Amino acid sequence: MDEVLWATARASGVVALVLLTLSVVLGILTRGGRPMIGLPRFAVAHLHRDASLLATAFLTLHVVALLGDSYAGLRLVDLMVPFLAARDALWQGLGTTALDLLLAVIVTALLRRRLPAAVFRTVHLAVLPLWGIALLHALGSGTDAGTLWFRVLAAASAAIVLAATLWRLLAPSFRTHPAARARRTPERSLR
Template identity: 25%
Template sequence: MMEWITTWPVWELTRIFGIAAYLTIFAGLTLGMLYSFPFVKGKRKAQVYRWHTYLTNGGTAVALAHAAILIISTYVSYRWVDLLIPFASKQYPIGNGIGILALYGMLLLLITSDYRNKISRHVWLTIHLLAYPIFVGAAVHGYMVGTSSGNPLAKLMYGGTLLTVVVLFAVRASMRQNSNSNTKLKPVRPSINR
C-alpha cells in the first residue's frame, strides 16, 4: 500500500491543493464580506451565507490536505514537526510558518463560528475579523513558498485576490462609516405637547 501511495504525484497534488484552498478561501471570504452589503437581502442573503460557510469549510479542509500530503513527499522531506509547529521547517521556515499560522487561524475561525451562539458577539466578531490577516498570511505563504509564484498568472492571482479583498474591505468600511454618521446626524423632531 505504501509503495502505491509513494507513486502519487505528491508535489503536483500539494500545489493543486494549495492553490485550490487559497482560491476557495478567497471566494468564501469575499462572500462573507458581500453578506453585509445592503443589496444582499432575503433569500439571496441566506444563499450567500450558506456558500460562504461551504467555501470556507471546504477551503480549510483542502488546506489541511495540502499540508498533510507533504508527509509522503519524496521530492522534499517534511516531518510532522515541520507541518505542525510554525517556523520549525528547514525548508522555507518563514513562508511555511506563516502558512501554518494561517491554517491554525482558519481552524480557529471555523471552531468559533460553530460556537457562535455560545460566546459573546463581541468576542466572536473580534476573532472573525482575523479572517483578513489570515487571508493575507495565506497569500504570503503561497507567494513565498509556492513553486508557481514566478509564473505571471500566479502573480496575477495573488495580486488580484488581494486587491479584491482590499477594495471590498474599503467599500464595506465606508458604508459602515456612512451608516454610523447618518444615524448620529439624524435630526430629532421635537414633540409638540397639546
C-alpha cells in the first residue's frame, strides 16, 4: 500500500506544480493589461480559476497521500507549522510554507467580495513567492528531482513564469495608475 501512496504523492505533486505554474502564468496574463491573441480576458480569467482549483485538488491529493504513507512520516502538525518535520526539515518546511501561503490565498479568494480590493490583491500577490517556494520544495524533496525530465520541467516552469512576469512588467498599463486605467472608455477596456 505504501508504494501506491508514494506513487500517488509523486504524481500528484508533479501535476500540482504544473497546474500551479499554469495558474500563475494565467493570473499574470489576466492582469497584463493587453489582450491576448485568440482569447478574450474573461476566458483567460476562467482558465486561471479552473487551473487554480485543479492545482488545489492535486495538492490536496499530494498531501493526503503523504500523510498516509508511513515512509514519508508526516504528521498533521508538519502540514501547518514549517520546518518541524523529522526528515528533510528544510525541504518539507518549504512545502509547508507554500501550503500555508496557498491557504491564505484561497481564503481571501473565497472572501474576495467582502474584502477591500487592496487586501485581496496584496494577499494574492503571495502566489509568486508561493510558486517559487513550491518549486524549491519539489527540487529539494521530490523523488524525481534528480532526473533529467524533472529538471527540464522545473526549468521550463521557471522560464515560463519569468517570461510572463516580464511581459506583465513591460505592459504599458502596468505603469499607469489604477485610477487612470479605470477612466478608460468601456470599449477600450473590453479588449
